[in-house]
Structure formats: structure tokens, C-alpha cells
Amino acid sequence: MxxxxxxxxxxxxxxxxxxxxxxxxxxIAICAKYFKSIDRDSNLNLAAQFLAEGxxxxxxxxxxxxxxxxxxxxxxxxCEIDYEKVFKPCKTAxxxxxxxxxxxxxxIEAAREKRSPQKLSLADIVAIxxxxxxxxxxxxxxxxxxxxxxxxxxxxxxxFIRVMTRGSLRIGFESKSVVAALAQAFDKGVEAVRYxxxxxxxxxxxxxxxxxxxxxxxxxxxxxxxxxxxASPIESRAVxxxxxxxxxxxxxxxxxxxxxxxxxVEIYSRDLNEITHSFPEIVTFxxxxxxxxxxxxxxxxxxxxxxxxxxxxxxxxMGRKRPSQKIQQKYPVLFIAYDVLFYEDRPxxxxxxxxxxxxxxxxxxxxxxxxxxxxxxTDEDSIEELFDQALAHGNEGLVLxxxxxxxxxxxxxxxxxxxxxxxxxxxxxxxxxxxxxxxxGGYYSDFTLGIRVAEDERYEEEFIPIGKAYGGYTxxxxxxxxxxxxxxxxxxxxxxxxxxxxxVVELEFDDIQVNKRTKANYTLRLPRFKAIRWELGPEDTDxxxxxxxxxxxxxxxxxxxxxxxxxxxxASKSPD
Amino acid sequence: xxxxxAGYHGILLPDLNIGFDYSGTETQYTFISHAHADHMPRxxxxxxxxxxxxxxxxxxxGFKGKADRLHFGETLTTDKARITLYPxxxxxxxxxxxxxxxDGNILYTGxxxxxxxxxxxxxxxxEKSVDHFITEATFSLPIYKWDSHEVLGKEIRTFAIxxxxxxxxxVFLAYNLGKAQEVMHMLAPAQLPVQxxxxxxxxxxxxxQAGIDLGNYAPYDRQSCKGKVLITTNSAINNGFASNVRKKxxxxxxxxxxREATRSQLTVHKLIPLSDHLDFFELINLCKKLRPQKVxxxxxxNASVVQHYLDEAGIASRFLDLEMEEDD
Numbered sequence: 001m002x003x004x005x006x007x008x009x010x011x012x013x014x015x016x017x018x019x020x021x022x023x024x025x026x027x028i029a030i031c032a033k034y035f036k037s038i039d040r041d042s043n044l045n046l047a048a049q050f051l052a053e054g055x056x057x058x059x060x061x062x063x064x065x066x067x068x069x070x071x072x073x074x075x076x077x078x079c080e081i082d083y084e085k086v087f088k089p090c091k092t093a094x095x096x097x098x099x100x101x102x103x104x105x106x107x108i109e110a111a112r113e114k115r116s117p118q119k120l121s122l123a124d125i126v127a128i129x130x131x132x133x134x135x136x137x138x139x140x141x142x143x144x145x146x147x148x149x150x151x152x153x154x155x156x157x158x159x160f161i162r163v164m165t166r167g168s169l170r171i172g173f174e175s176k177s178v179v180a181a182l183a184q185a186f187d188k189g190v191e192a193v194r195y196x197x198x199x200x201x202x203x204x205x206x207x208x209x210x211x212x213x214x215x216x217x218x219x220x221x222x223x224x225x226x227x228x229x230x231a232s233p234i235e236s237r238a239v240x241x242x243x244x245x246x247x248x249x250x251x252x253x254x255x256x257x258x259x260x261x262x263x264x265v266e267i268y269s270r271d272l273n274e275i276t277h278s279f280p281e282i283v284t285f286x287x288x289x290x291x292x293x294x295x296x297x298x299x300x301x302x303x304x305x306x307x308x309x310x311x312x313x314x315x316x317x318m319g320r321k322r323p324s325q326k327i328q329q330k331y332p333v334l335f336i337a338y339d340v341l342f343y344e345d346r347p348x349x350x351x352x353x354x355x356x357x358x359x360x361x362x363x364x365x366x367x368x369x370x371x372x373x374x375x376x377x378t379d380e381d382s383i384e385e386l387f388d389q390a391l392a393h394g395n396e397g398l399v400l401x402x403x404x405x406x407x408x409x410x411x412x413x414x415x416x417x418x419x420x421x422x423x424x425x426x427x428x429x430x431x432x433x434x435x436x437x438x439x440x441g442g443y444y445s446d447f448t449l450g451i452r453v454a455e456d457e458r459y460e461e462e463f464i465p466i467g468k469a470y471g472g473y474t475x476x477x478x479x480x481x482x483x484x485x486x487x488x489x490x491x492x493x494x495x496x497x498x499x500x501x502x503x504v505v506e507l508e509f510d511d512i513q514v515n516k517r518t519k520a521n522y523t524l525r526l527p528r529f530k531a532i533r534w535e536l537g538p539e540d541t542d543x544x545x546x547x548x549x550x551x552x553x554x555x556x557x558x559x560x561x562x563x564x565x566x567x568x569x570x571a572s573k574s575p576d
Numbered sequence: 577x578x579x580x581x582a583g584y585h586g587i588l589l590p591d592l593n594i595g596f597d598y599s600g601t602e603t604q605y606t607f608i609s610h611a612h613a614d615h616m617p618r619x620x621x622x623x624x625x626x627x628x629x630x631x632x633x634x635x636x637x638g639f640k641g642k643a644d645r646l647h648f649g650e651t652l653t654t655d656k657a658r659i660t661l662y663p664x665x666x667x668x669x670x671x672x673x674x675x676x677x678x679d680g681n682i683l684y685t686g687x688x689x690x691x692x693x694x695x696x697x698x699x700x701x702x703e704k705s706v707d708h709f710i711t712e713a714t715f716s717l718p719i720y721k722w723d724s725h726e727v728l729g730k731e732i733r734t735f736a737i738x739x740x741x742x743x744x745x746x747v748f749l750a751y752n753l754g755k756a757q758e759v760m761h762m763l764a765p766a767q768l769p770v771q772x773x774x775x776x777x778x779x780x781x782x783x784x785q786a787g788i789d790l791g792n793y794a795p796y797d798r799q800s801c802k803g804k805v806l807i808t809t810n811s812a813i814n815n816g817f818a819s820n821v822r823k824k825x826x827x828x829x830x831x832x833x834x835r836e837a838t839r840s841q842l843t844v845h846k847l848i849p850l851s852d853h854l855d856f857f858e859l860i861n862l863c864k865k866l867r868p869q870k871v872x873x874x875x876x877x878n879a880s881v882v883q884h885y886l887d888e889a890g891i892a893s894r895f896l897d898l899e900m901e902e903d904d
Contacts, residue, residue, distance in 0.1 A: 019836070019839075020839070020845075020846070021845075022843070022845055079718075081718065082884060085880065085881065085884045086717075086718065086881055086884060089717055089878050089880070089881050090717050090718065090719045093717055093719060093835065093877075093878070094719060094835050094836070094837065095835075095837050096836070096837075099835075099836055100719055103718075103719040103721075103834070104718055104719060106721070107718055107719065107720075107721040107856075107857070108718055170836075172840075440837070441835060441836070441837030441841075442835060442837055442838075442841070
């Protein structure tokens with residue numbers, strides 16, 4: 001028997017209490033009070049981790065991977081109800097499997113009889129997650145879940161699942177708020193806690209440092225990736241004084257972070273996964289350069305014959321454990337740096353962009369490391385001109401960076417602004433509607449859009465899916481759409497409705513990519529509603545041929561070579 | 577027994593010349609179960625039978641057609657059938673229609689609640705056997721299971737009292753006929769001053785005449801509503817109701833409040849799953865108790881779930897697809 005403050009039940013009740021409170025200050029206060037009530041460091045560590053990170057610490061690299069079908073069928077079995085006929089409609093009505101499971105565990109007698117809550121401790125819960133991570137078959141995972149649920153209350157089971165699946169806890173309380181709650185609980189500055197969180201990379205460890213007044217012990221470690229600084233779209237942020245910014249071209253590549261110490265090199269992707277093995281030539285570049293310890297922020301691009309080639313070609317290099325010589329020759333990659341975050345023996349993200357840039361140039365000069373070209377901007381016209389040049393280079397647009405800004409890791413503020421053009425639009429038709437979840441529970445809010453192939457001899461169908469969109473419309477439009485959907489429904493597959501293709505949507509997207517696993521052979525990047533074209537009919541939609549034309553246009557268009565006014569340079573070729 | 581749908585509005589027994597919650601003129605005997613908009617006749621051409629309380633409520637809500645009153649337990653005899661109304665426990669006046677004929681006995685529930693709403697005439701079943709059971713199934717998923725009225729009443733009073741103590745004006749979002757008066761009846765023991773939106777206010781005296789205590793209430797008044805317990809509908813709150821009162825706490829009272837998503841969809845502080853329909857378990861148990869030859873299911877997006885449970889219990893069933901409104 002655990003002391004109640006250290007029990008998972010208490011954590012679950014706190015999470016529920018947070019969910020039921022509307023103001024963010026109130027949520028933070030509830031969470032702070034909870035953190036204060038926990039006595040042991042190990043429990044505080046787990047409580048913060050469960051609320052913000054999931055079953056395991058982000059640093060552990062461990063995961064309790066249990067798919068929604070695995071725990072849902074397990075729950076249906078536990079409750080002795082039919083998964084297809086009963087569980088699925090419940091899930092659809094609520095827009096959440098975990099909430100459906102909570103309610104069924106509470107309502108159904110067969111489930112109640114099996115459960116006798118034991119007030120499990122936070123440590124007991126971790127042990128269960130460890131057991132799950134150690135097995136791989138669905139049967140084994142379900143056996144562990146079954147025996148765990150027997151010892152839990154419905155609200156514990158709901159949060160046990162949400163923590164396990166590392167999705168959002170759906171309580172309107174993300175890790176930023178957990179940081180604020182820690183600051184409030186232990187009377188620390190929010191910035192200090194956020195800093196410790198960033199450099200330890202662990203919310204649990206941060207919590208313990210907070211409690212023991214040891215925040216200053218948090219130190220940045222090489223080979224622990226740091227969250228990237230992100231750029232806001234320029235249209236949403238008023239620019240007060242353009243003279244405070246410099247412009248860089250926004251590459252059509254993959255954002256990466258390189259950590260370097262002696263001959264040890266590691267490369268991380270934007271989601272902080274290690275991807276070193278995919279890019280051996282970048283590792284080779286850094287080895288034996290005699291550089292100081294470094295963390296660099298930049299972009300990996302396919303670069304051939306003095307041209308930056310489109311992201312679509314870089315995809316051939318991604319996710320490959322060991323790219324062959326042939327692939328490396330066909331799609332040679334280059335790491336272009338634009339920021340330095342750690343130099344010699346210390347993090348330097350508190351220095352200004354100008355100061356960091358000076359260090360970056362120094363590194364570049366001694367190693368021929370390619371770095372972005374920076375352009376002064378004076379007015380809207382100069383931005384226009386640079387933007388056109390970036391597009392001519394085959395790049396996506398520009399990033400404007402504030403000269404005096406620090407490196408705001410993990411933040412998307414207005415120190416960096418991106419200037420981009422939407423990839424394009426297509427007129428498509430709604431083929432399927434999917435029940436929404438969370439806030440959109442009870443509505444059909446996600447849609448599969450189709451492109452016309454009626455006149456296409458390669459296909460039997462009239463329309464085939466080209467993308468799935470779940471945003472870009474107003475609440476009003478969604479309601480109108482839901483009404484129309486009712487009239488157009490011809491089939492129902494669980495939470496998905498098959499529709500008569502009638503409603504035309506002008507779909508905006510960032511890019512087109514080849515994807516052989518789809519019927520159309522193409523997928524759209526970031527598809528979203530631009531407008532619902534009530535006035536158009538299915539015969540007015542674009543055909544697959546149009547998609548193919550747009551793709552070819554993008555791949556084969558002329559690219560300005562990197563000889564004059566380049567997007568980046570090798571120090572020895574420096575235009576200065 | 578021949579049971580058909582009249583479009584999306586109403587059910588007909590053509591052989592007996594009877595209609596339930598039907599708007600047309602094809603049947604000679606049309607029975608209206610209760611005064612909610614999706615059951616009331618649309619237009620005045622229809623000549624209907626209903627309980628006196630339903631009659632009075634329909635009149636206040638603008639029904640202009642011809643209506644004959646039939647008291648609970650009183651039997652109307654036609655050349656082909658004997659019809660008796662039984663209290664349905666949904667809202668004041670709500671009735672189930674029991675039809676006895678040579679082809680068997682039919683019970684049409686309209687909307688109903690068992691155990692009944694404390695602001696209704698109660699719930700009772702005919703003693704004779706039911707052969708054909710036409711039932712609504714609004715909340716026909718096992719995620720829906722209601723707490724007792726005692727627990728819910730306490731929750732409502734506690735929410736009102738606590739909000740006031742914290743300096744907030746409590747607002748209950750409740751449908752203006754039935755749910756609003758039920759909430760007022762549950763609040764009555766707390767003796768707090770209540771103000772109710774006009775559309776609900778005009779119906780309150782019919783409840784009081786029926787002997788239901790609605791406590792200390794007045795019509796909504798923008799100037800004086802601050803610090804009172806307010807009752808209104810979800811649509812009114814978005815159209816300026818008490819918009820001059822900044823510190824409000826909203827509670828949504830409905831069976832749909834079971835769904836957590838309604839919290840952010842309606843931006844309310846509290847969800848109180850107080851329903852005027854029966855829950856899934858009560859529905860299945862009632863079907864098992866009645867053991868009719870056949871159950872006809874209406875008013876639900878999830879008929880297949882009920883049918884699955886009835887199949888397992890060996891009870892034949894059929895889905896009558898009727899339009900349903902989410903105003904619970």
C-alpha cells in the first residue's frame with residue numbers, strides 16, 4: 001500500500017482535475033500543489049515525467065509501444081464486449097479510445113468485477129511499462145495490460161493508457177505548463193526551469209533539481225540534442241524594423257543538428273532522433289578537421305553540379321541505415337551550417353546571432369565548412385528581390401533572422417521569420433469523412449480528398465485519394481459540411497464514412513512528393529483546406545495528370561547554379 | 577403488425593389508423609408523446625390526442641392545431657383498438673402510448689426515462705403484455721450510464737453554491753422545456769434566487785400547477801442577473817445572455833455531457849450528465865423485462881449496438897430510422 005500522494009491514482013485525479021479547470025493559471029496552481037505534495041525525489045521525477053513526457057524519460061530512448069488496436073481489443077475483451085460491434089461505436093461517439101475505455105471499465109459489471117484497485121505507486125506503474133517494453137508480441141502485451149488493469153480504477157486506466165502512448169494527455173496542459181508548475185511549486189523563475197529542462201533534456205530530472213535548489217547544476221552535454229529554434233510565418237508577425245534582420249535562403253532540405261567532439265560526430269533530425277548512419281559523407285567531412293567541440297545547426301541538402309536539388313531527391317537518402325556507394329554518388333549530400341550553439345567548452349545560445357555568426361565563420365574558414373550566405377535587408381523591395389533569387393536557386397524562400405537575438409531553442413517566436421510561398425492548390429473532392437477526436441469529438445473533421453482519374457486509362461475508379469486534410473475551415477463551415485455529409489453518406493466503416501463525391505475543396509499544400517505506397521503515387525505535404533467550393537461539382541476537380549504536371553514542373557525546372565550570389569559558400573570562396 | 581415510418585417524422589400503424597408523433601393527416605388518431613419540438617406536430621392540420629399537461633405546454637410553445645386531452649390511464653376506444661397513455665418520466669406531460677388490438681399490443685415510448693425525472697408525473701408500464709415495443713434509444717451505448725437523481729441533484733446544488741461562494745455567477749445550460757425545470761426543481765432545496773431565460777420561464781407555471789416545486793425563481797433580467805443562479809440554453813449564452821456578467825461559471829446539463837469533448841466544444845466549466853432519457857443499461861434491462869415479440873428502435877445513431885445486445889438476449893428487433901435532435 002502506497003502513501004496516497006505518491007500513488008498513480010493521485011496523479012490520475014490531478015490530471016483529471018487539471019482537465020476540468022479552464023484557466024491555465026488554475027491548471028498550473030493545481031499541478032504545482034500536487035508537485036509540492038510529493039515527498040521523495042524519485043516520485044517527483046516520475047510524476048513530472050508522466051505528465052510531460054510519457055512512460056519513459058525522453059533521454060532513455062525507451063518506448064512502451066502499444067498500438068491503439070492492441071489496447072482497445074484488450075479492453076473490449078476485459079469488458080466482455082464485442083470490439084467491432086460495441087467498442088468501436090463507443091470510441092467514435094467520444095472521439096477517444098482511452099476515454100471510451102475509462103467509461104466502459106466504470107459502467108460494465110463484468111469489468112467492475114475483475115478490478116480491485118490497489119493504489120499502485122508511481123514506481124509500480126513504471127515497472128509495468130518496463131515489462132511491456134520488454135515484450136514484443138500482442139498477446140504478451142495484452143497479458144500485461146490485463147493484469148495491470150485489474151489493479152486500477154477507471155480514471156487510472158485512462159491516464160495509464162495516455163501516458164503509455166506518449167500522445168497528449170488531453171488535459172490542455174503541455175510540457176510548457178509543467179515547467180511553469182514546477183517553477184511555482186518550488187519558487188523558481190520560469191526561465192531558469194525552462195533552461196534546466198532544455199539542457200538536461202529531462203523534465204523529471206529538472207523537477208528534482210528544482211526541488212533541491214540545484215537548478216544551476218544543470219549543464220548542457222554534447223551528444224544530447226537540443227530542441228531547434230523555429231521560425232514563424234511572416235504574415236502572422238508584424239515586422240517592426242526590417243533593418244534589425246538579416247536574410248538567409250530557406251533550403252529545400254532537412255533541418256539537422258551536428259554534434260562534434262574530436263572524431264566523434266553525431267547527427268540529429270528535427271524530432272531529435274539520431275540519424276548519423278544515413279549520412280556517412282557528413283561524418284567523414286568532420287573527422288580529422290581539428291575543430292573545437294561544436295554543436296551546429298543547419299540543413300542537409302542534395303547538392304550536385306553546383307545546384308541544390310529538391311527535397312524529393314533527399315528522401316532517397318532518408319531512413320537508409322547504410323546508403324550504398326551508388327546511392328551516395330547519385331544523391332550526394334551537403335551539410336550547410338547556419339548557426340553554432342556550442343563552442344569549445346560551453347553552450348553559446350545566449351550570445352547574439354552576430355556573435356555566433358563570427359564564430360561560425362571562424363569554423364568555416366579553418367575547415368571549408370559550407371555556411372549560409374547572409375544578406376542585408378533594407379526594405380520590402382530588397383526582400384522581394386532576395387525571395388525571387390532564393391526560388392531561382394530551387395530553395396523554398398527566406399528566413400529573416402534578428403541580428404541581436406539569442407538562440408531560442410524549442411521556441412517559435414518572431415526572432416526568426418520565414419517567407420514562403422504555398423506550393424500550390426488543387427481542386428479536389430471529399431471521398432471519406434473521419435470522426436474527429438479530442439476537441440472535435442462528435443464531428444466529422446478529417447477528410448480524405450480525391451483527385452479525378454475518370455478519364456485516366458490507368459485507373460478503373462473515378463476518383464482516388466490524394467491527401468487527408470483536417471484544417472483550414474471555420475467551425476461554421478465544419479458544421480455545414482457535417483450536415484451535407486449526412487446526405488452524401490453511402491457506406492460506414494467504423495469511424496469513417498464513405499461519401500458520394502460531391503463536395504469540392506480547393507486544397508492548398510506545401511509540396512508534392514512521390515510516394516509509391518499510395519494509389520496516386522504522390523502525396524501532398526501539409527494539405528489543408530483553402531476554400532470549400534460549394535459552387536463547383538465533382539466534374540470541376542483537377543485530374544491526376546495535373547498533379548503529375550506540377551511535380552515534373554518542380555523537379556525539372558531550371559535551377560540557378562550556386563556560382564553568383566550563392567545561397568551558401570565555402571569560406572575559401574567567400575564573396576567578402 | 578404493420579409499423580411504418582412517416583418520412584423522418586413520426587410512426588404509423590396504418591392498419592389501425594393510428595399515428596405517433598406524426599404531423600400529417602393520413603391517420604384518424606394521432607398521439608403526441610410530449611411537447612418537445614421534434615415530437616410536436618408541425619403545422620395545425622393535424623388533429624391530435626395528448627395529455628393535458630402536454631396540451632398546455634404545446635399551446636404555450638405555439639401549437640395552433642386541434643388537440644384532445646386524454647388523461648393517463650383513461651382509455652380511448654376506436655373500432656379497431658383501445659389506446660391508453662402511461663407516464664413516460666421524460667418531462668412533464670410526457671406519455672407512452674399503449675395500443676391494444678386484435679393483432680397484439682403495442683407500446684410506443686416517445687422519449688422516456690426510468691427511473692423517471694423528479695419533475696415529471698413518474699413512469700409506469702401497462703400491466704398487460706407488450707407484443708411490439710417501439711422504443712427510442714438516444715443513449716444506446718454502454719458509455720452512457722447515469723448517476724442517480726439524488727447524486728446529480730447534489731452535484732447541481734454544490735456547483736451553484738460553490739460558484740457563488742467564489743464570487744462567480746453560476747449558469748446552467750439546459751434545454752428550456754424539461755431540463756430547465758428539472759434543474760430548478762433540484763436546486764429548490766438550496767433556496768437560492770434563480771433567474772430563467774424567457775423561453776423557459778413561460779412554461780414554468782404549468783409545472784407549478786402540476787405541483788412541482790421550482791423554488792424561488794424569476795424571469796431573466798440582464799440588469800439584476802449577476803449573483804443569481806441562471807438557467808438558459810446553450811444557444812442563448814452565445815447570443816448575449818448575461819454577457820454583462822464577466823465572472824460566470826457554466827455547467828452543461830445533458831446526457832451528452834458524458835463526452836469530455838463537450839467541455840471544449842461548448843467552453844463550459846462543468847459537465848453534469850443529467851439526462852431526460854434512459855441510459856443504455858436501463859434500456860436493455862427494460863427490453864429483457866418486457867420480452868416483446870419484437871423491439872422497434874428509433875432515435876439513435878447506434879441502433880446496431882442495441883440490436884447486438886437484443887440478439888444475444890434472443891429478442892427480435894428492427895431499426896426505424898427517425899431523425900433525432902441533439903437537444904436532450
